Amino acid sequence: MSSASNLTSKPGSALTGTVRAPGDKSMSHRSMILGAMASGVTEVEGLLEGDDVLATARAAEAFGATIERLGDGKWRITGQGGFQSPASVIDCGNAGTGVRLLMGAAAGYPITATFDGDASLRSRPMGRVTDHLGRMGATFDWSGKAGLLPATLTGGSLTAIDHVQTVASAQVKSAILLAGLNAEGVTSVTEPEKSRDHTERMLRAFGAVVEVEEDGEGWIIRLKGGQPLTGTAVSVPGDPSSAAFPLAAGLIVPGSSVTVEGVMLNPLRTGLFDTWIEMGADLTIANRRISGGEEIGDITARHSALKGVVVPEARAASMIDEYPILAATAAFAEGVTVMRGVGEMRVKESDRIKLMVDGLRACGVAVEEEPEGFLVTGGPVPGAATVHTAHDHRIAMSHLVLGLAAAAPVTVDEPDMIATSFPGFVDLMNGLGGDVG
Numbered sequence: 353m354s355s356a357s358n359l360t361s362k363p364g365s366a367l368t369g370t371v372r373a374p375g376d377k378s379m380s381h382r383s384m385i386l387g388a389m390a391s392g393v394t395e396v397e398g399l400l401e402g403d404d405v406l407a408t409a410r411a412a413e414a415f416g417a418t419i420e421r422l423g424d425g426k427w428r429i430t431g432q433g434g435f436q437s438p439a440s441v442i443d444c445g446n447a448g449t450g451v452r453l454l455m456g457a458a459a460g461y462p463i464t465a466t467f468d469g470d471a472s473l474r475s476r477p478m479g480r481v482t483d484h485l486g487r488m489g490a491t492f493d494w495s496g497k498a499g500l501l502p503a504t505l506t507g508g509s510l511t512a513i514d515h516v517q518t519v520a521s522a523q524v525k526s527a528i529l530l531a532g533l534n535a536e537g538v539t540s541v542t543e544p545e546k547s548r549d550h551t552e553r554m555l556r557a558f559g560a561v562v563e564v565e566e567d568g569e570g571w572i573i574r575l576k577g578g579q580p581l582t583g584t585a586v587s588v589p590g591d592p593s594s595a596a597f598p599l600a601a602g603l604i605v606p607g608s609s610v611t612v613e614g615v616m617l618n619p620l621r622t623g624l625f626d627t628w629i630e631m632g633a634d635l636t637i638a639n640r641r642i643s644g645g646e647e648i649g650d651i652t653a654r655h656s657a658l659k660g661v662v663v664p665e666a667r668a669a670s671m672i673d674e675y676p677i678l679a680a681t682a683a684f685a686e687g688v689t690v691m692r693g694v695g696e697m698r699v700k701e702s703d704r705i706k707l708m709v710d711g712l713r714a715c716g717v718a719v720e721e722e723p724e725g726f727l728v729t730g731g732p733v734p735g736a737a738t739v740h741t742a743h744d745h746r747i748a749m750s751h752l753v754l755g756l757a758a759a760a761p762v763t764v765d766e767p768d769m770i771a772t773s774f775p776g777f778v779d780l781m782n783g784l785g786g787d788v789g
């Protein structure tokens with residue numbers, strides 16, 4: 353039985369068919385923020401209309417942009433070439449990307465803004481961004497504990513910094529680069545391990561010069577302050593992090609064959625697909641093409657006999673949001689899947705290592721927890737559990753997919769959070785033949 357407070361997936365039927373993944377969440381946030389910072393009109397197609405991005409759209413409006421919804425996924429942003437002080441608190445909801453990038457963007461302007469979010473966002477570390485924005489000259493007032501929302505930012509008169517990343521975080525890099533756009537001097541971010549580069553790519557599309565120097569496994573990104581942005585057209589491809597869920601069902605439910613069209617294939621986002629292929633997945637990518645400055649393709653996943661693997665730690669940044677669904681598929685693999693070097697999972701919407709360990713154990717899967725990782729041993733998956741999701745969309749979707757291939761149904765609590773990144777998830781899965789309700 354479905355209800356507002358839970359959602360259940362039942363095993364039994366194969367999933368077949370072709371679907372489109374919702375628009376990429378990272379690019380959708382960035383299109384709203386850059387569109388609001390720019391002068392003139394930005395037209396976006398394929399925008400993810402998930403709760404996180406809608407919160408960023410409201411924030412962009414509060415900072416002075418005009419935001420219009422023209423149709424499904426089609427939005428127009430008319431920017432004023434800068435931010436003004438908002439009249440009320442900027443509520444970023446559940447979105448780490450939204451709040452961290454907005455803080456970076458706002459820091460460059462002589463304005464004051466208070467940022468807040470839901471209980472999950474209030475528990476996530478903001479110091480990783482605000483410490484560096486503070487070094488550039490922004491100030492933060494914390495109404496509660498320092499480093500945790502809510503926080504009031506006063507920006508303007510920034511000076512460029514050279515920042516060397518200690519964790520591979522695109523949110524930290526992006527916040528610093530967006531602030532650097534309105535700072536005196538050249539801002540640089542050195543990444544010993546590359547993180548997703550959507551901000552750099554989109555800044556260029558809006559007319560900024562962003563220099564990238566390869567440096568061993570990583571790179572150094574440099575941006576001169578004082579560059580204006582000009583509105584442009586943005587086409588948002590399908591989100592690989594969302595495509596992962598129907599594809600995972602295709603791999604683990606017997607008799608299935610699922611195709612997801614138009615999935616972004618930026619190599620800084622496709623670590624999960626590489627890992628599945630190493631596990632023996634029948635995963636094929638067809639029709640590779642360029643759209644909106646990114647390579648995209650149509651991915652087909654067929655039911656496969658998977659084998660456990662050791663996921664290279666260096667791959668973590670390219671699949672950090674995908675470990676929960678990887679763990680769900682690893683539960684059906686022969687042998688052990690080792691996921692280490694993923695301590696960042698503990699500071700996402702929930703402590704995702706703990707939530708996956710608890711959820712998989714409740715479903716009868718053998719799991720070992722480590723401080724910075726976890727190990728899943730595959731085998732028959734009994735299911736027959738109610739899993740606590742701590743309001744985390746990816747924890748919910750991962751266990752619902754697992755339930756489609758388990759021996760007995762799996763229920764998750766608080767399914768409304770799925771709309772954070774994947775509104776329409778239930779209908780999409782059921783349209784393929786799944787039983788989620």
Ligand SMILES: O=C(O)C1=C[C@@H](OP(=O)(O)O)[C@@H](O)[C@H](O)C1
Nearest residue numbers: 378449520521522523524672673
């Ligand atoms: O920049 C982005 O759009 C994102 C970066 C990642 O976070 P970190 O930068 O904290 O690794 C990822 O987990 C998040 O879902 C989206």
Ligand SMILES: C=C(OP(=O)(O)O)C(=O)O
Nearest residue numbers: 446447448449450673700
């Ligand atoms: C971690 C995520 O998002 P954010 O950091 O934007 O809340 C996610 O979508 O899995």
